[in-house]
Amino acid sequence: MNPQELKTIMSSGLLSFPVTDFDAQGDFNAKGYAARLEWLAPYGATALFAAGGTGEFFSLTGHEYPTIIKTAVETCRGIVPIIAGAGGPTRFAIECAQEAERQGAHGILLMPHYLTEAGQDGLIAHVEQVCKSVKFGVIVYNRNVCKLTPASLAILADRCPNLIGFKDGVGDIETMSSIYMKMGDRFAYLGGLPTAEVYAAAYKALGTPVYSSAVFNFIPKTAMDFYHAVAKDDLATQHHLLREFFMPYLDIRNKVAGYGVSIIKAGAKLVGHDAGPVRAPLTDLKPAEMEALAALIKKLGPQ
Numbered sequence: 081m082n083p084q085e086l087k088t089i090m091s092s093g094l095l096s097f098p099v100t101d102f103d104a105q106g107d108f109n110a111k112g113y114a115a116r117l118e119w120l121a122p123y124g125a126t127a128l129f130a131a132g133g134t135g136e137f138f139s140l141t142g143h144e145y146p147t148i149i150k151t152a153v154e155t156c157r158g159i160v161p162i163i164a165g166a167g168g169p170t171r172f173a174i175e176c177a178q179e180a181e182r183q184g185a186h187g188i189l190l191m192p193h194y195l196t197e198a199g200q201d202g203l204i205a206h207v208e209q210v211c212k213s214v215k216f217g218v219i220v221y222n223r224n225v226c227k228l229t230p231a232s233l234a235i236l237a238d239r240c241p242n243l244i245g246f247k248d249g250v251g252d253i254e255t256m257s258s259i260y261m262k263m264g265d266r267f268a269y270l271g272g273l274p275t276a277e278v279y280a281a282a283y284k285a286l287g288t289p290v291y292s293s294a295v296f297n298f299i300p301k302t303a304m305d306f307y308h309a310v311a312k313d314d315l316a317t318q319h320h321l322l323r324e325f326f327m328p329y330l331d332i333r334n335k336v337a338g339y340g341v342s343i344i345k346a347g348a349k350l351v352g353h354d355a356g357p358v359r360a361p362l363t364d365l366k367p368a369e370m371e372a373l374a375a376l377i378k379k380l381g382p383q
Contacts, residue, residue, distance in 0.1 A: 093126025
């Protein structure tokens with residue numbers, strides 16, 4: 081798949097980030113991960129992100145990363161494209177990107193470099209070096225310490241033909257609008273705020289109708305129903321699901337920092353697709369929080 085083909089895929093449909101399966105000792109569980117992907121793939125996501133943020137990329141080792149990407153690619157070959165997560169220090173991000181390409185992934189989501197702040201020139205150099213290290217498509221994740229300006233994105237667009245996507249995890253409406261007005265259809269745009277459904281209608285109005293759903297991991301039917309409601313401007317369905325599920329869901333998620341990932345693994349466990357514990361420094365939901373989440377899921381009906 082060349083970068084422009086990936087861009088086309090990125091421009092429509094719902095995308096999602098499968099959690100990464102760990103066993104009771106916290107080691108990668110390839111068999112469980114393959115079974116998870118086999119379960120999720122037929123529900124209709126346009127692409128799946130292996131070892132993304134919800135897949136705990138930030139906790140993975142360089143040794144296990146290739147196996148995770150290989151498992152995803154082999155399991156989903158001919159069914160749904162796989163976009164690999166990559167990030168961290170520039171040279172490590174390059175290693176991840178090149179390994180993902182070698183394993184047959186269709187592109188990468190370039191996540192933040194973590195911890196240290198950097199000026200726009202440094203961010204440009206970081207993204208450019210990763211893009212030029214591979215031939216397939218790159219999507220940059222605008223979040224945390226990696227916040228690119230419209231001017232920086234214009235420079236990168238000129239220098240890096242394979243930079244085809246922009247995922248926003250900041251939620252600054254003015255900046256997002258400025259980026260879209262400046263770059264137009266040069267990029268495919270992806271809404272990437274945590275629990276993206278809450279922001280989906282607003283982002284669609286900005287020209288970003290595509291987003292990634294974390295809850296697809298445990299309520300895939302509801303996730304697809306919500307996406308179709310956004311696509312059809314069906315506010316009644318959107319408001320019903322926001323009121324009955326997503327807002328009380330956020331009340332649980334917001335109790336502890338890092339629960340944005342933990343609650344997804346909790347949901348997967350509750351619907352019979354246990355992915356094991358999260359890795360430190362994340363923590364799993366407490367029993368009372370699991371009970372509250374279970375009640376919300378039950379109200380949605382069969383998935």
